[in-house]
Amino acid sequence: MNKINVSLLLISCIFCVVHGFETNPASIGRKQVVNYCIAQISTPEEKLQAFIDYACGVIDCSAIQPGGSCYYPIITVSHADYALNQIYRYKGSCDLSIAMIISINPSYGSCRYS
Secondary structure: OHHHHHHHHHHHHHHHHHHOOOOOHHHHOOOOOOOEEEEOOOOOHHHHHHHHHHHOOOOOOHHHOOOOOOOOOOOHHHHHHHHHHHHHHHHOOOOOOOEEEEOOOOOEOOEOOO
8 A cells, every 4th residue: 555655656746847836926925026117217308298198198197187196296207107107007018218117116105006
């Protein structure tokens, strides 16, 4: 009987090695990395404003309008950060000519990035 148990154990181990043993990161307590698309500081303000104008024709920009949760500070780069990230979430792409991808959540105060 012990010979059968050892054989089954060996077969199981071989199966795991041959087929790969995968674990779900969520099941072992790992956090999934979330990326954000934000403006490059060196991008000219005119390019950022042009992107905001484009993005607000595609996505809901109420958060960066007067009274919105991300309106303050009233700085073009801050509003561009929000618009770039919303487009990134919506389309799945980040315009790397004016932006960069980060893994640190840029949310602040009541302004929440998704």
